[in-house]
Amino acid sequence: MTKGKGDINKKSEVLQGTLDLMILKTLQAMGPLHGFGIARRLEQLSEEVLRLNEGTVYTSLLRLQQEGWIASEWGASENNRKAKFYSITKSGLKQLARETEDWERISGVIDRLLRLEGQR
């Protein structure tokens, strides 16, 4: 009864982490969206570089909800169908700020490091 995912887990964990950040940012920038809307925006923003299965968005959404960074509410979508809308919460905004800072710091360090190598 083991749930061995092995190496795939490592890669998917990294992607899930950045996906969380992207979803938070999307919700902060665009306001409440439903799952499909979030997937479409992500596709747009990444200019179709991000070819991930759209189901993974829901894994992130579940996790974000569990941490209390987003809240959900049933509402009517554009074509008047029932859809669950997600919005960012106050603690979600704080988390977004934290993660953005972390990301910028890390990417800055790696950037400098990579540039350093070329200066031989």
Add this chain to the structure above:
Amino acid sequence: MIVRRLGKLWERMRNTVRNKPHTLEFQAEMEEHVRLLAEQYRRQDMTAEAAMLAARRQFGNTTLLQEDLRTMQMIPAIEALRGDLTYAARLLRRNPGFAATAVITLALGIGANTTIFSVCNAMLFKPLPYAEPDRIVMLSERQHDGTLSDVAPANFVDWRDASRSFSGMAAVKASSFASSFILGGQSETSRLTGGDVSSS
């Protein structure tokens, strides 16, 4: 923060007993997403079936997602326990002989234990039916060779009158044979065992 954590734990505990409507809701949400994706593919001039197929493939594995949802909602230990109990029940049902043996063994063991405990409880563990039974002590005389013997009546009287350590004293005659009293009555007589006790 702690309040929210406790709230979540409470939510998880409740989820162990009630049916989970969240699962159906989540399923509906995912199906809607797949449907919208299929619509998008339709607009790209695919047939209805091909569009649906492509949409499902693009979406990914819904079963895994449902599992993720479940993992978040329950207490893993209890779910594991529930699974194990169901498995055990299934095995026992398939081996009735073994099950019967196990049940009989358990029944004998529990029965024996209960009987012995009841007897010990009544005789040893229960306090004497007096007020403050932990203050009751038994006084005896000690012979030269160290054995305990009965208290001589005169000694008893002296101890009772002169001693200040005891709030009261009574003498009990322990008979070598239980003195039996016949309690006569209108309808039935019964034989009782008893001893002679002085007032205290």
